[in-house]
Amino acid sequence: MERREFICLCGATALSGIAGAKDAEDGAKIPLAACGIDCNSCGIRKAALDPAEAEREAARWRKRGHKDAKPEWFQCEGCHGSDAKCWSGNCQIRKCCIKEKKLPNCSECPGFPCKKIVDFENDKHAHHRKAIQKLRAMVAKRDSTAKPKAK
Numbered sequence: 001m002e003r004r005e006f007i008c009l010c011g012a013t014a015l016s017g018i019a020g021a022k023d024a025e026d027g028a029k030i031p032l033a034a035c036g037i038d039c040n041s042c043g044i045r046k047a048a049l050d051p052a053e054a055e056r057e058a059a060r061w062r063k064r065g066h067k068d069a070k071p072e073w074f075q076c077e078g079c080h081g082s083d084a085k086c087w088s089g090n091c092q093i094r095k096c097c098i099k100e101k102k103l104p105n106c107s108e109c110p111g112f113p114c115k116k117i118v119d120f121e122n123d124k125h126a127h128h129r130k131a132i133q134k135l136r137a138m139v140a141k142r143d144s145t146a147k148p149k150a151k
Contacts, residue, residue: 032104032105032134033094034091034093034094034096034098034103034105035091035105035117035128035131035132036107036130036131036138037127037131039076043057043060044057044076044087047074048077048085051071054074055071057069058071079091079098080098093106096114105138106135107135112135113136117135121133
């Protein structure tokens with residue numbers, strides 16, 4: 001099994017805040033993933049930036065049963081990075097939101113929440129549910145502060 005097949009098995013992604021944090025490497029602001037995961041709080045993203053963290057992440061994966069986990073697996077630049085260095089290159093949410101619709105994340109889509117998002121929110125991974133809740137909160141905040149339309 002290749003590393004990208006483990007994306008939903010990691011369970012190590014922690015979510016915090018609505019806006020992305022600064023990238024430790026170059027100070028650039030990293031946006032949320034299309035699905036709402038905060039890349040800077042993700043163990044996989046942290047591992048891509050820090051060799052010591054990559055060793056720790058690989059050890060966590062091995063402890064969870066992925067005996068062949070290696071530090072070099074963790075080379076993710078986030079959804080907004082290159083296809084070659086995106087953790088889940090075949091992610092349909094990323095494909096729709098970022099590649100096809102050119103949106104920063106799914107909260108900006110007029111069709112939010114779509115079936116892909118609802119399915120992602122309701123799978124067995126708590127960090128997916130938290131990510132979609134974050135997007136829902138972003139939509140609610142935007143809608144509550146939107147100027148009323150003229151009659």
